[in-house]
Every structure is written in C-alpha cells, then in structure tokens.
Amino acid sequence: MDKLAMLGGTRTVPRDRRIPKWPVVTPDDEEAVRRVLASGRFTTASSGEKEIAGLEREWARETGTRHCVAVSNGTTALSLALAAAGIGPGDEVIVPALSFIASAIAPLHVFAVPVFADIDPVTFNVDPAAVEAAVTPRTKAVIVVHLHGLPADLTELMAVAERHGLTVIEDAAQAHGARYHDRPAGSFGAINTFSLNVSKNLATCGEGGLVTTDDADLYQRATMMRQFGEVIPRRGSRSYVSHLLGWNHKPAAIQCAFTRSRLARFGHESELRDQNVRHFLGRLAELPWLHVPTAPDDRTHVWHILRFRIDPEPFGLGPEFAGPLRSVVMRALRAEGVPATHYQLMPLPAQRLFQSPLPGVDRKYRGEDHPNTLRVIDGSFTIQKAHLHPDARPLLDLYADAATKLWENRDVIAAEAKSLDYMPPWREAEQIADAEWEG
Ligand SMILES: Cc1ncc(COP(=O)(O)O)c(C=O)c1O
Known part of the structure; x- marks a missing residue:
C-alpha cells in the first residue's frame, strides 16, 4: 500500500503534469478574431456587423428557439431577461439556494426580491416542492438553474409555474447542449440565459452571454434593453431614440466570432x-x-x-x-x-x-x-x-x-x-x- 502524499508519500499526479489549457484555441479561432479586427465592426452598433448576428442565429438553431440575443456576460443576460419579462421592484423571484451568486444578484439588479428554495440532495438542482412552498401572492418568476450541467426537473417545475402563473427563466449558464426529454436546455422557459465565460463548456475568449426565447416581444425588448432602449438597425444610421429603460449590455464582436468558431466543433x-x-x-x-x-x-x-x-x-x-x-x-x-x-x-x-x-x-x-x-x-x-x-x-x-x-x-x-x-x-x-x- 502506497503512503498518502499528505503524510510524505509520493504524489499520484506528478508536479509537472499540467491541466490542459481551457478553452482550446485553434488556428481557426485565431483567424475568426483576426477577421473581426480587419472588418472594423466591433459591436452591435457597427453597421453591417456579421459575427454577433451570426452567433445569435446559430445558437437559436442549436437550442431550437426562435430568437437569441448576445450580451456582455451571463449575469447581464439574467438581469436583462428579468427586465424584458417585466419583473421589477417588489416582485419576488424564486432562486435555488445552491448556485453561483449571479443567479441571486440578477433579481436585485431589477429591484426584485430573491426568495430561496432548497435543492434536491442527489441532483443538486432546485426541488420543485420547495419552489412551490416558496410561492406567495408576490411571486412573479422562478430562475431554474441547471446546476453543474444537469437539467433541473423541468416537467415538475413548469407545472408549478403554470399553477401559480410564474414566468420561468432557465439559467443555463452551465448547461450548454444539455437535453431534457430530448429538448435542449434553454428552450423551456419564457426567456433563458447562458454564459460564455472562459470557464464554461462553450466559452469565449473573455466574457459573453446569450439569451434565448420563442417570444417575439421578449426578444425585441431584450434586444432594445441591451443597448440603451434603442432600436439599432443592422444597416444604416442610428436614430439615438431611447424607447425604454435599457443598459449597455452589448456583446463584443471579437468574442462572438471566437465562440462561433468554437461552436463548429x-x-x-x-x-x-x-x-x-x-x-x-x-x-x-x-x-x-x-x-x-x-x-x-x-x-x-x-x-x-x-x-x-x-x-x-x-x-x-x-x-x-x-x-x-x-x-x-x-x-x-x-x-x-x-x-x-x-x-x-x-x-x-x-x-x-x-x-x-x-x-x-x-x-x-x-x-x-x-x-x-x-x-x-x-x-x-x-x-x-x-x-x-x-x-x-x-x-x-x-x-x-x-x-x-x-x-x-x-x-x-x-x-x-x-x-x-x-x-x-x-x-x-x-x-x-x-x-x-x-x-
Ligand atoms: C449558474 C450561473 N449563472 C450565472 C452565471 C453568470 O455568468 P457570467 O460569469 O458570464 O456573468 C454563472 C457563471 O458562472 C453561473 O454559473
């Protein structure tokens, strides 16, 4: 029997054995980034921009949703989703007690009140019974996190939401490509979010996020809210008219091009x-x-x-x-x-x-x-x-x-x-x- 390394034995993993670098960056990814640099089109406000629109189109296809909005990160994706869905001051939003802090911060960003629900001890995802027990007359939405990459119990959670008239927002920051009843995570809720942070399975070269929805109205509101409440045309000049309360949550074209290149594999x-x-x-x-x-x-x-x-x-x-x-x-x-x-x-x-x-x-x-x-x-x-x-x-x-x-x-x-x-x-x-x- 070998002696434990903590007691002076030999390490099982040699010191020079490195964790392979993540995300993998290929010459194709580098070329995608160079293409953006050469184009001079860096944000959604750049007339004729193609990479952001391309990633949105491809991620909507991948998740089987009608629309996708690329944003600056997964946290802004969540607050934007809540705001687009009309969640605001005083509304209660149910959030799992175990998640990344962003799931609980997002409701605060729109002055809503996070209410926590306990998890299932085996799947680590939110327990539908705990969600139901947390519902009050002020509850407006539930953020369903697919923790660690495993979809939550969507059948039960959607049923709870329906019984109480709640908006479901899937936080699929950790669950790109996961499927529930053979349907992609991020296609069940009214409006759903992903993170493209460097640590994620589908990463960018920095920060990024995606919002998915089938609802044309939510799509339009999310698109406008990510850029000062304006309608920014794909081509032609910008009007600078602000229609509703928005933020600056625009994504960067370089990062979308990088993710798009990675999406191919x-x-x-x-x-x-x-x-x-x-x-x-x-x-x-x-x-x-x-x-x-x-x-x-x-x-x-x-x-x-x-x-x-x-x-x-x-x-x-x-x-x-x-x-x-x-x-x-x-x-x-x-x-x-x-x-x-x-x-x-x-x-x-x-x-x-x-x-x-x-x-x-x-x-x-x-x-x-x-x-x-x-x-x-x-x-x-x-x-x-x-x-x-x-x-x-x-x-x-x-x-x-x-x-x-x-x-x-x-x-x-x-x-x-x-x-x-x-x-x-x-x-x-x-x-x-x-x-x-x-x-
Ligand atoms: C469950 C969950 N939600 C939201 C986020 C926030 O994403 P981002 O780091 O891109 O803001 C993360 C990031 O780790 C996450 O794990």
Missing part, C-alpha cells in the same frame, strides 16, 4: 468529454465511498462541474462525520495532485450580501432554512475545469488512481477525520469574509 468536443468523464466516473463508481454524479434517464448531463458526495459509512463513520471526512479527503486528494475544490462555501442566502440591507427587501435570509444545501456543501467536493479538455482522459485516470489510493489508506483517512477540529465551510467563509473586509 462544440458537438464533437462535448462527445469526447462525455466519453472521458463516463470512463472516469465508471472507475470512481467502483469505490464504495464515493457517490458519483449521474443523470436521470430523461435528461443528459454535460459535465460542466463534477460533484462527488462522500459516504462516511464505508469508512466506519457515522453521518455526523460527513463534513470532517470531506475535509480530510479534499486535503488528501490535493496532496496527491487532484484539484478537489469547493463550489460555494455556503447557501446563497447566507452570503454577506444577503445579510446586509438591500433596496426594497424586508426579509431575513438564513442559510439554515436550506438543510439539503448545507448538507451537500458540507459533504461533497467538486472537480472543475480539469476535465473539460478533450485530451483530459490520462489526467482523469491519475485522479482515479489517487481516489483508489485514498481508499487503500481508509483507516488513516478515517482516523484523521475523527480527530479533526472541524469547521464547516460556511464558518471558514465567515472568517475569510472578516479578514477580507478588514483588508
């Missing part, structure tokens, strides 16, 4: 990732202590983030050791060279932002109201980005070797977990927040 890349990740998860599933991410039969997972739940029982530990065990496992994996990370240290409502005064918000937000989210954060870890590259398989094999090594050393791991002076991630985050604020 997106299907192939996604397929290779799917094969690599399934191979990796297959190996990990042989270990009795890890619950690997899976997809119910009626949907596909695009593996944007891999989240692993740890079972204390095979270590001879009770459920109260889930957090300490996860902490030791993360430390041991990192020592072996596996980039095991947290994704979110606390439920969104426990963020400092929600503990401070917010315009038009008169409710108290508490992380403890979302026990499944707390348990998932405490008892699981993630792997991010390292598995995205099509050539990631050999590295993932090393990660699986490291997980096997931990299992061979289970007695050591269990003993460490038992003796740990444990602090849950949200307490650690409090300390970090205090230190950062004090500078």
Whole structure:
C-alpha cells in the first residue's frame, strides 16, 4: 500500500503534469478574431456587423428557439431577461439556494426580491416542492438553474409555474447542449440565459452571454434593453431614440466570432468529454465511498462541474462525520495532485450580501432554512475545469488512481477525520469574509 502524499508519500499526479489549457484555441479561432479586427465592426452598433448576428442565429438553431440575443456576460443576460419579462421592484423571484451568486444578484439588479428554495440532495438542482412552498401572492418568476450541467426537473417545475402563473427563466449558464426529454436546455422557459465565460463548456475568449426565447416581444425588448432602449438597425444610421429603460449590455464582436468558431466543433468536443468523464466516473463508481454524479434517464448531463458526495459509512463513520471526512479527503486528494475544490462555501442566502440591507427587501435570509444545501456543501467536493479538455482522459485516470489510493489508506483517512477540529465551510467563509473586509 502506497503512503498518502499528505503524510510524505509520493504524489499520484506528478508536479509537472499540467491541466490542459481551457478553452482550446485553434488556428481557426485565431483567424475568426483576426477577421473581426480587419472588418472594423466591433459591436452591435457597427453597421453591417456579421459575427454577433451570426452567433445569435446559430445558437437559436442549436437550442431550437426562435430568437437569441448576445450580451456582455451571463449575469447581464439574467438581469436583462428579468427586465424584458417585466419583473421589477417588489416582485419576488424564486432562486435555488445552491448556485453561483449571479443567479441571486440578477433579481436585485431589477429591484426584485430573491426568495430561496432548497435543492434536491442527489441532483443538486432546485426541488420543485420547495419552489412551490416558496410561492406567495408576490411571486412573479422562478430562475431554474441547471446546476453543474444537469437539467433541473423541468416537467415538475413548469407545472408549478403554470399553477401559480410564474414566468420561468432557465439559467443555463452551465448547461450548454444539455437535453431534457430530448429538448435542449434553454428552450423551456419564457426567456433563458447562458454564459460564455472562459470557464464554461462553450466559452469565449473573455466574457459573453446569450439569451434565448420563442417570444417575439421578449426578444425585441431584450434586444432594445441591451443597448440603451434603442432600436439599432443592422444597416444604416442610428436614430439615438431611447424607447425604454435599457443598459449597455452589448456583446463584443471579437468574442462572438471566437465562440462561433468554437461552436463548429462544440458537438464533437462535448462527445469526447462525455466519453472521458463516463470512463472516469465508471472507475470512481467502483469505490464504495464515493457517490458519483449521474443523470436521470430523461435528461443528459454535460459535465460542466463534477460533484462527488462522500459516504462516511464505508469508512466506519457515522453521518455526523460527513463534513470532517470531506475535509480530510479534499486535503488528501490535493496532496496527491487532484484539484478537489469547493463550489460555494455556503447557501446563497447566507452570503454577506444577503445579510446586509438591500433596496426594497424586508426579509431575513438564513442559510439554515436550506438543510439539503448545507448538507451537500458540507459533504461533497467538486472537480472543475480539469476535465473539460478533450485530451483530459490520462489526467482523469491519475485522479482515479489517487481516489483508489485514498481508499487503500481508509483507516488513516478515517482516523484523521475523527480527530479533526472541524469547521464547516460556511464558518471558514465567515472568517475569510472578516479578514477580507478588514483588508
Ligand atoms: C449558474 C450561473 N449563472 C450565472 C452565471 C453568470 O455568468 P457570467 O460569469 O458570464 O456573468 C454563472 C457563471 O458562472 C453561473 O454559473
């Protein structure tokens, strides 16, 4: 049995073994960017601009929606979607308690009130029953996040929304290409959003976002709102007439051209990732202590983030050791060279932002109201980005070797977990927040 690296043994992943660079940049992508530089047409306000319009057309086709609006990033995509749908001051918007902070910030940007709903402990997506329980007479919309690349339970969520007259906005920032009942994520809600951030499965060379909808009116409002409420013609001169409240959320043509070039191989890349990740998860599933991410039969997972739940029982530990065990496992994996990370240290409502005064918000937000989210954060870890590259398989094999090594050393791991002076991630985050604020 090899000694654990955290106790002075040899690392499973050699130090010089790098995570392949993401996103992959090919000569075609470089050429696409150069084409924009040569054209001199850089934004939607440039007469005759082709790349932004081209990406919008192609992403609408890819998602099977009638319209797509490219914007500056996935966060502005969400606030624009809310504004276009008429969500405004005092309206309540239901948001999963586990997501990236942008899902919860967007309602605040339009002076609406985020109301959090707990997640399902296995899929990590919002629990439809929790959404229904959060509905009040002031609820106007629900932001359905397809967390980590797995579509949420859309049948149930759409039914809840219909029963209560809510607008559904899919936040598909992490779920490009995922399908639910063989229909693309981002085609179910009234208006839906994607991020093109460098970290995403469909990335740009910087920041970008996409909004999709079948509704011509929502499309027109979103298009106008991204550019000062103006109608900007594809050709000819601009009138500078502002019809409604807008922002400057215009996308950059260089970034749209880059993404468009990547879109041409997106299907192939996604397929290779799917094969690599399934191979990796297959190996990990042989270990009795890890619950690997899976997809119910009626949907596909695009593996944007891999989240692993740890079972204390095979270590001879009770459920109260889930957090300490996860902490030791993360430390041991990192020592072996596996980039095991947290994704979110606390439920969104426990963020400092929600503990401070917010315009038009008169409710108290508490992380403890979302026990499944707390348990998932405490008892699981993630792997991010390292598995995205099509050539990631050999590295993932090393990660699986490291997980096997931990299992061979289970007695050591269990003993460490038992003796740990444990602090849950949200307490650690409090300390970090205090230190950062004090500078
Ligand atoms: C679920 C979710 N929503 C929204 C966003 C915001 O996207 P962006 O970073 O492009 O603003 C992200 C980005 O990570 C996300 O993961």
